[in-house]
Amino acid sequence: MAIGFVLGLLVAVLLRLIQGKTAQELAEELFRENEIQRKANIDSIVENIKASFGELSLDALSKSTEEFLKLAKARLESEREVSLRELDAKKGLIDQQLHHMTSKLEDVSILMKELEKDRVRKFGELASQLSTATQQTTALMQTTTLLREALASTKARGQWGERMAEDVLRLAGFVENVNYLKQKAIEGAGSRPDFTFLLPRNLRLNMDVKFPLDNYTRFLETDLEAEKVKFRNDFLRDVKARIKVVTTREYINPEQNTVDYVLLFIPNEQIYAFIHEQNNSILDEGIRNRVIFCSPLTLFAVLAVIRQAIDNFALEKTSSEILSLLGVFKKQWDEFLKKLELLGKRIEDTQKEYELLMATRRRQLEKPLSKIEELRTQGGLPINIDGDE
Numbered sequence: 001m002a003i004g005f006v007l008g009l010l011v012a013v014l015l016r017l018i019q020g021k022t023a024q025e026l027a028e029e030l031f032r033e034n035e036i037q038r039k040a041n042i043d044s045i046v047e048n049i050k051a052s053f054g055e056l057s058l059d060a061l062s063k064s065t066e067e068f069l070k071l072a073k074a075r076l077e078s079e080r081e082v083s084l085r086e087l088d089a090k091k092g093l094i095d096q097q098l099h100h101m102t103s104k105l106e107d108v109s110i111l112m113k114e115l116e117k118d119r120v121r122k123f124g125e126l127a128s129q130l131s132t133a134t135q136q137t138t139a140l141m142q143t144t145t146l147l148r149e150a151l152a153s154t155k156a157r158g159q160w161g162e163r164m165a166e167d168v169l170r171l172a173g174f175v176e177n178v179n180y181l182k183q184k185a186i187e188g189a190g191s192r193p194d195f196t197f198l199l200p201r202n203l204r205l206n207m208d209v210k211f212p213l214d215n216y217t218r219f220l221e222t223d224l225e226a227e228k229v230k231f232r233n234d235f236l237r238d239v240k241a242r243i244k245v246v247t248t249r250e251y252i253n254p255e256q257n258t259v260d261y262v263l264l265f266i267p268n269e270q271i272y273a274f275i276h277e278q279n280n281s282i283l284d285e286g287i288r289n290r291v292i293f294c295s296p297l298t299l300f301a302v303l304a305v306i307r308q309a310i311d312n313f314a315l316e317k318t319s320s321e322i323l324s325l326l327g328v329f330k331k332q333w334d335e336f337l338k339k340l341e342l343l344g345k346r347i348e349d350t351q352k353e354y355e356l357l358m359a360t361r362r363r364q365l366e367k368p369l370s371k372i373e374e375l376r377t378q379g380g381l382p383i384n385i386d387g388d389e
Contacts, residue, residue, distance in 0.1 A: 161209035162194060164267040168296050169195075172303035179310070186256055191249040197306055199259070205306070206251040207263035207294075212238035216271060236279050243282075247289050261290045263302065269295050 162182075174180055174197075181196040193206035215235035219228055242264065251262040264286065266272045272295035275282055283293055294302060 161211060161265060161267040164296060165195060165207070165209050165265050165299065168299050169303065172300055172307060174303060174307070179307075186250060186253060191251060193249075193251055193262075194265075197303075199306065200310055200312075202257050204256060204258045205261070205263065206258060207265055208246050208249075208251065209265040209267065210242075211264070211266055211271075212242055213271070214238075216274070232278060236275070236282065239275060239282055240285065243286050243289055243291050246291050252290060261292055263294050263299070264291050265294050265299060267296070269297060271295075272298075 169180065176182055179198060181198070183192055183194065184196050185192045194209045195207040197205040197207070199205055212235070215231045215238055219231035219235060222228055222231065246262055246264055252258055252260060266275070272293065275293070286293055292302075
């Protein structure tokens with residue numbers, strides 16, 4: 001019995017387990033079927049909704065498209081009219097601008113034609129000027145050649161220097177035989193300076209215009225460096241020698257009342273600058289020997305100083321004469337004032353006598369005349385203007 005009970009109990013438990021498992025499976029199967037059905041229902045509902053919404057969307061879209069097309073057509077018509085109006089306005093502006101541009105282009109065309117005419121005329125003038133310049137250049141070259149040939153002579157160089165000096169003197173306002181003497185021999189000596197300037201207080205300043213140019217000309221003509229150096233040194237040596245020659249010609253002569261310096265004229269600024277650049281000690285050596293180098297410009301400056309000294313001396317001399325005349329004038333002026341004062345007193349006395357005659361004496365004379373007039377009036381006598389009664 002015990003074993004049967006146990007077996008029965010085991011069988012009951014097994015049945016219970018089998019029933020429990022079957023219920024769970026059934027429940028799960030029912031749940032799956034329910035879910036499948038629910039999903040199918042939902043899909044059906046969704047499909048129905050989509051179909052309904054699609055039909056509604058198509059209708060709405062169709063209606064919206066028609067309205068859109070109508071609105072777009074109306075808007076396009078409006079825009080087209082506005083565009084046409086703007087196009088007409090812009091066309092007018094474009095026509096106006098084209099007319100203005102056409103007018104400007106015509107002006108430019110006229111200007112170009114005038115410029116072309118002016119260019120042709122200017123080109124002709126330029127060709128003429130170039131021809132003239134060519135002729136002048138040729139003439140200048142010929143003149144330069146002639147000048148070079150002429151300066152090859154010592155006498156010609158001296159004449160050229162004198163001509164240059166005379167030009168400077170004229171520019172400075174100097175007059176021959178008034179402000180300077182030309183080729184005037186020094187008394188008691190064999191020297192003859194080219195120019196002698198007349199200074200105040202009978203002082204004199206001599207100037208020599210002869211200058212060595214041979215080696216300088218050779219220096220310019222050669223292209224060889226060795227020859228250039230040789231001719232440059234020879235030229236500077238000639239300049240130093242000229243200083244010694246000038247100092248031995250009695251151009252500085254206290255007996256002739258000359259100043260303590262003599263002028264050595266260099267008739268070319270380029271030569272003067274060349275000496276200064278190559279060996280400026282030559283100019284200092286000249287000053288030590290009381291020889292002053294002068295180019296045309298520096299000579300003009302020296303002449304200006306001389307002219308100012310002459311004017312100052314003349315002014316000083318004139319001032320002395322004026323002061324002397326002022327003394328004489330003052331003396332005569334004092335005498336004039338004395339006589340004028342005396343005349344004033346006499347005029348004052350005469351005025352007093354005149355006032356006495358016009359006052360007292362006139363009243364005394366008018367008294368009997370008044371009585372005579374009363375008697376004539378009382379007697380009824382007329383006035384006989386013609387002198388007949």
